Structure formats: C-alpha cells, structure tokens
C-alpha cells in the first residue's frame with residue numbers, strides 16, 4: 647500500500663513537472679538550464695514566482711515613495727507660502743457687520759460640516775504621520791496614527807453623504823461661474839466690487855465636488871488597500887490613486903482653510919452662527935436672492 651502511494655505521488659510530481667515545462671512560462675525556466683548563467687535562471691524563476699513584481703515593483707516604489715513624499719512636501723509648503731504672500735500683499739476682505747443678518751447655514755448643516763471638518767483634519771494629520779513615519783520615529787506613535795486614520799475615515803465617509811445631499815442643489819455650475827473664475831473671485835484686488843456668484847461661488851463649488859466625490863474615491867481605495875482586496879497590481883493602482891488624490895485634496899483643503907479663516911474676515915463665524923452680513927452677501931454672493939432674516 648505504502649509503495650503504491652509513493653509511486654502515485656512520484657507520478658503526480660512528474661506529470662506536474664512535465665506540464666509546467668511545456669507550458670509557456672515553464673519553457674522559459676527549463677530552457678535556462680542550457681547555456682544561460684544561473685543568475686538569469688534565478689531571475690526567471692523569481693519572475694514566474696512573484697508575477698511582475700520584479701519588473702514593476704521598483705518603478706512603483708520609486709513613483710510611490712520618493713516622488714510622492716516630495717509632492718506632498720511641496721503641497722504643504724508652497725501653497726501656505728503663496729497664501730502668506732497674498733495675505734501680506736492684498737490682505738483680508740473686511741465687511742461691515744451692520745445691517746441685515748442673513749441665515750446661510752442652518753444648524754444641521756453646520757453640525758455635519760464640523761463633523762466632516764474634524765474627521766478630515768484628523769485624516770490629514772495622521773496621513774502625514776504615515777507618509778513621514780520615519781521622521782516621527784515609526785513604532786507605536788505612527789501605528790496609533792494609523793488607527794485614528796482608519797476610524798476617522800469611517801466617520802468622514804458617513805458624514806460626507808449628508809453634506810453632499812444638503813448642498814448639492816446649490817453646487818451645480820452656472821454660466822456666471824466662468825466670469826468668477828476669470829476674475830479670480832476678485833481676490834487679486836483690494837477693491838470691494840460685487841462678484842458674480844450665487845449662494846456659492848465657483849471656487850466653493852469646486853471644493854464641494856472635490857471634497858465629496860474625492861471622499862468617496864478615497865474611502866473605496868483606502869478600503870481595498872486596507873483589506874488587501876485584489877491582485878498586487880490592483881493594490882498598486884489603488885495605492886497610487888489614494889495617495890495622489892489625497893495630495894490634491896490636501897491642497898484644496900489648505901485653500902479652503904485660508905479662504906474661510908484668513909481671506910475673508912469673520913467668514914469662520916458664519917459657520918458657527920449660521921449668519922452672514924448683508925454687505926458680504928451683496929459683494930461676494932451678488933446673485934443670491936436674499937429672502938430670510
């Protein structure tokens with residue numbers, strides 16, 4: 647009985663070996679036993695074993711690690727410097743707080759916005775901790791950051807849905823948005839001239855679409871990477887999308903922070919109280935029909 651089993655097992659290995667040798671990939675490996683040096687044989691064996699990692703792995707590592715961290719470094723330095731210059735040369739727009747106070751953001755919309763803002767900010771901070779993990783010394787600190795990154799991503803993914811639905815109707819492009827873009831929203835001048843915008847201007851609409859659709863794509867790609875759902879190549883593509891789109895979102899996030907905290911004096915209080923002053927609405931949202939008090 648033992649002998650029969652041994653013969654069966656050996657035949658199975660032999661059959662497998664012959665099938666492998668005459669399959670397209672197998673031929674390559676077997677042929678290297680001829681005049682090729684053994685290093686070539688070993689490389690071919692590695693390629694057959696690890697898929698295309700040998701060919702694309704190095705390229706992916708270069709694009710992903712070195713280039714990506716440099717791009718991120720540029721985003722978090724160049725954009726704030728450009729805005730610092732804008733603030734020093736042109737300065738903040740200041741509006742009178744006299745006159746009618748107009749309700750712009752109701753309580754629910756403010757509540758959702760702040761949940762989105764807190765979770766997104768945590769994602770940015772912990773994302774940077776992951777990218778520049780070496781500088782932070784790695785270990786438990788960075789691992790803790792990764793855990794916060796995953797928890798915050800769930801909070802953001804779910805809170806971005808109501809935010810998308812609340813603001814969607816005001817965020818579709820309008821013809822006057824093109825004029826707004828051409829005059830850069832009037833932010834390159836100190837003058838207080840009415841600019842063509844409804845409840846939201848072209849810049850705010852762009853941020854809305856990037857923030858909401860971008861969050862959806864980031865959540866999907868993040869899940870695939872986290873759960874290892876797919877082939878090595880699919881995971882590489884997901885990692886590239888996740889990280890480069892992340893850089894674009896962080897760039898727009900910095901712009902959003904500057905616009906809402908520095909470029910317009912008192913803009914932040916509109917997302918706390920819900921109200922904007924009449925003068926600010928008449929100048930920055932000149933196409934908005936004021937109906938409430």
Ligand code: HEM
Pocket residue numbers: 759762763764766767846849850851853854857858899902903906907913914915916917
């Ligand atoms: C701590 C960070 C944040 C602060 C201080 C902040 C502040 C503000 C303020 C003051 C406004 C009202 C702007 C105005 O109409 O004058 C606003 C609007 C808005 N925020 Fe934020 N925000 C933050 C983070 C975020 C994040 C992370 C998102 C999305 C991922 C976001 C999405 C929006 C959107 C879509 C609007 C409406 C369009 C606009 O005004 O740009 N905000 N935010």
